[in-house]
Amino acid sequence: MKRKADKQQNSAFPTAPRSAVSAVAARRARQQQQLQQSDSSHDTAPSENQESEPPTKKARSCPERHLQDVPSNHTSLEGSRLAAPVKAISEDLAFELSNADAAEDDLSGSDEIIIDDHVGEEEGTDLRDNANQGTPSRISTISENFTLSKNRVRKSDIVYSDEHMLCVRLKEKMTLVLIGIYDIWVKRGVISLMGAKLHPSTKTYRVYAPSTHSLPVIKCVSGVEGFAEIELQSCSSNLYGLKALSPHYSRIWNSSKTVGDSTTLNGSFKRSFSILYTSSDDPLNRPLRPLHLEKKWSTTIKSVSRRAHSLRALICGPKGAGKSTFGRYLLNHLLTPAPDGNSDNLNGVAFLDLDPGQPEFAPMGNIYLAHLREPCFGPPFSHPNLESSRYGKIVRCHHIGATSPKEDPDNYALAIMNLFDQYRMLSAMYPRCPLIINFPGWIFGLGLEVATWIIRSTALSDVVYMSEKGPAEVIEPLGHAASEASVTLTTLPSQPVDLVTRSSAQLRSMQMQSYFHMTQPEGLSDPLWTDSPLIHNKAISVSYSGPRPGISGIMVLGNRYSPQVLRDIIDGSVVAVVAVENVSAIPGYSETEAKRDGDSHTEEEPTDAIDEDLIDDNGGSNVDDSVIPQSNQQLKSLLNNSITRCPNSGLPYLFWGAGSSTPLDPKASRSLGLAFVRSIDVSSQKLELISPIPSSSIREAINQGHSLVLVRGMIDSPDWAFSEEYYAARNAEQDFIMTQLSYTKRNKEEGHGKDDDETQKGQNEELRRLQQCVRAASRLPYLKVIDDASALHQNEGKPENGTWRLRKKVYISSDSELD
Template sequence: MATPKRRKLETSEGSRPMSAFALRQQLLAASPSLSPAPQSEPAPESQASTPTPGRSPARTRPPKRTGNAERAEEPLQQQVAVSGSPKGQAGDGSSGLDAEAPAKPIPQQFSTFRPNKSNSRSYGIKVISGEVTVAGATIRPTDGIQWVHAPHCHGIPVVRCSDETTLELHPHPQAASLRKLERLSPLFRSLWNEPEETKSSKKRAAVDTYKIICTADDAPKRALIQDLRSLPAWNKKLAGLAKIKQDPALSVMLCGPKSSGKSTFGRILSNRLLTTPGQRRVARSVAILDLDPGQPEYTPAGTIALVQIREPNLGPSFTHVATDEQAVSIIRCHSIASVSPASDPELYLECALDLYSHYQSTCQGLPLIINTPGWVLGTGLDLLTELASSFKPTEVIYMSEDGPRESVEGLRAVCKANLSTLPSQQSEFTSRTAAHLRAMQALAYFHTRRSAPNLITWDPTPLTTSPPLLVNYKGRNRGILGVISYEYQPPPELLTETINGSIMCLVETVDPKAFGRLRGSIKGEEMDVDDAESSAKLEELVSRTTEGVPYIPNSDAQTLDPRHSQTLGLVLLRGIDTKAGALQMLTPIPLERIMAAKEAGHQLVLIHGKLDSPGWAYTEDLYYQSFGSNDADKDDTVEVMDEDTERDDSDKEPENPHLAGDVNGIPWIEVLQGHEKRPVGSRVWRVRRDLGRGAD
């Protein structure tokens, strides 16, 4: 019996010792069935069906022919060689016998689309023949160009298609302005898979707004990405919901803990309903009742809204947060002046019921998707059961199979046979927290600019360069009736300092009855008089600060009646000109919308509550000035922290505070030098609601 040593001596002269792995590679290279396919033919089925951990069934399909897609006409043979053969075996004549390194795991396949360049960023899909599926939406030749935004901080949408599909990929016309928001905040940096800064890359970036990620090896080296997935149980449920044909229309209420996949499932479901062939395609509309004030999809944080959508949703919320165009219509919006319904559960419930009432009157017959917050215990569960019993949806889906049991049983008692549970899907990689995403959404919201046709763009310059909207606050013909503080009423002498530099809600009151709760001596029915008398009675509610700013005292923590009011949007109070008697406001709300409310005789009020502090706005100038400097690292200018949240790490030292620039003359900004830390009491003060919870 030959020993290993003898086998080594018997090898032919000049040949190198060969490992088992190298021998296997040589045999594979010699097999004609595994050689790379020509460009015009799909990859071999054996390669596409190689078992890989974590791969979805859709990735077993053979790759498509790119047809007329100009960007997709890269040699397909190169991609097959990378994914199916070792280096040196794709036709360069090398034997591949020197490959003695350990076998690398087969890269995870993200898409059935097979060009050898990669996908992430912003682009448009136009189907020439066949059909393409992306984020639950089925795109056909009659759908025109569908625009996609795919940043790393969200799941990357997977493009799936068949062999016969021909499509075109188009650069996104608004991508450049969205990318430039990185000049204003590090939260928008390292999101788009940009190439390294070279002359050629800069020139190419002016034209290319996307890349295609076919495998995990194509992903950016410094980024953790995750493809947008729909679990098998989700797909089964989605298919069943899309086939339902009934009268009244389908209504689905999504419940579950935080980060369980409610928003993702709702987005996929809405895209599927919009693009499913049949009777729904004639209407081409879906109603969204977004009841999550912490992470809303189409409106800024702190609001809940009824929205009608006519096109698939193929981007994160900060890319369409201010839309009110042909594809998206905000039917009605309410603000609870907080990112959590816990601040005022009664107001939250009233606003939700009013939105549903408007759905019944204005959107009857449209499929309805109801998204709820992740508050599923205690008072949160009471709110969910109350909403479910009032809405009576045809389906209630709880996005977790792990409970809590109390929540599931409570909903089941109300919904009975209509409740079903689905497995949750939490993100494996999180580069942005919920607080970060709210800040990104707010920044994008206030930098939104309208552009035709039916597209929005973003202004990448600091808000300090934008002329503010001057609103007179003196006299009877002033622009606003006054300021109302929800939950906490600051002393009159501190009101102007409290609201200056803060974000507030601009609310339109369509009837004087909206103020009925704010003063016990003036009842709602007493205001049911003509305009002159109602205006006089409203003036009785108004007081003024020492600077003359009007406000409505609210020591009892009352609110406007949502049945007679609606929120137009958010405003950032940039400053108060006490000499001119004007408020300097920044807002993306169209001026014509504000003027229409005034011309209709409606009163406008500013609501001050517990919205997030706009720290992103205070630091825009500093980041803008330091962006692109030779001594500043754009990716690591400062440490991204959960500032002003429950997990506040703001006492930690920033990484490079000197890169922020000079802060002289800039309000609300401080830079810590060396080992300095914030003084005691400088962080956000919060009201504790659990005092004595652990007491005997």
């Protein structure tokens, strides 16, 4: 396959460059036309169902309880937020620029995040990912009432209960749905949970059940004397704390006591989970759905799981068909074999995730091979990193630098080939390790070619296509390739989600934010999250020049940019930290030349460990060059020869290619993780990086003589990082106000008088201090807080100083628990 730039030059039908302004204007025109059509359809006749495949679960009313409005005096675990003095604002972020426009605007270096503090007129305003444009759509607050738990927990089913835990007996075929975060311990019987069959043991499993995804269903499969017994334990996970840094994380967990909780607890409610029988039991009135599988899905999972260690399954299909859900269920089913000894004892499961837009165990822009050991219960933002994780480890990772592989299909195909080579090495070590491949929704054109190439060349056992309705131009080539390779092709019905509360772009932001705030302390089985703004974290100061710099260069994927703008491109951006293993990673340097040059030098073995600190006082590497193999010293020399020093900043700009940048060869390079560029100190020639990459990984790479390169891709701009300080200050102010109101109300009810003047003075000073923090955070140069959203639209599209200035419109809400 030719590179993207060459294909564009040789195209028989060249297209004119797309104007960002015209794209935005055209999209608005389409939206207005759609709104007019929807209004006219409501006035004339009911609209027809346009869904290609309807949801498998239909709404049905609950005979015991009708849909009710949210009570106005409920108490929330997440904490009600006061609307004054800071006004409540709409619920979610909505980017009005498309991904391409956002990337182009981001690289221009003139971004300004606009926060709208306008009071939302309508409760329950959520967003759909409308044609990947992030346009807002309304979800009615009066939604259909879904049955979540088939049976209700009676007092006779409760073994013991208190404000922190609940032990219940479940009859066979009985289901139970919870929202929140909890640990589950199976004491007797067998239950199913997200595809896993959990048997009695001393092990507990952590479950993350937010409202952003369909809720997991606990089902009794078999029991002793017809019952299974489980213990549900509250968790003090500080993943809750991210709601103070982003509105995306607000209103997604359990809040006040529900009807199901009332039957299991008489005292104060402090649990991190709540029992739900129907969607109308939710105090926040969210569109909740149970995570049920289509019957044919369950049959297929059982069928392919019988292949055990010989299973090599490719899961593919169109966007939004349920590929990730099916893959998650299949993984959990394989990772929880029966303890009776009749099942095949697997050496874990290899998971090859080829979807850079929605990866399961890594932030966006990456594809990787993971070796998993335990089932995982939760959405991707609850496990964005497998470093020191109980679930497994990432064997090798490549940074594609985009949410879609079609940005550079050649590099994508090379990375896939390298990951397959890594799987062959892994299967040699663990011969009883099956393989699950998650393919992206890019199933047309070149994406289809890549999928058929995988089927023909990788000795698969199964191909699962997640749609029974074609199209024929996809099904026929897949079937033909499967027939040639003697691979079983199974088509399954799509299981789309009919209601969403977060768009795809917002879920990616949540996963990226979780990635940078997550830590895995040694000795703990579950991760922790920090709730302080990212810019307040301790940064790593890395030198980019001098005799022994910490990084060897900076690459920008995509088009070539002038070295003068490199500083603006990477400042405040997310970059990948890539370890260049040998000279064959450099584009244009063949393996034959690398082998010849390597044989001409006498290599010295690197040391097993480094006693010194990873980075010296000057921000450079603390590894003595004498312990680095000579071939890798040649790598450093070749990288230095390819560097263009940027004027004014001195940044080392690496670029290979003609019209577009040629990435490093995946055979000789790998991604260690992501880093946030907090600042660039030109005077000292240093970068300040914030990264969750453990120092042991960096130490190991440097110890092996690898060179570190920063790669700036085309992924979404980290707007979430720029607004964290503002949200933290505002939430601290609102927490203080709510605490004082609660304290005053309690004193009034108990008949106490007013506080003395000294206490009142201290409270007023603290409030003024918090309000000053909010004002200071709102005056940051990259942030603009406005009171009225109409001001955005009045000046929208107007030229400034004779030029068009595009801004990413960000509508950020208060996390108020609206009543």
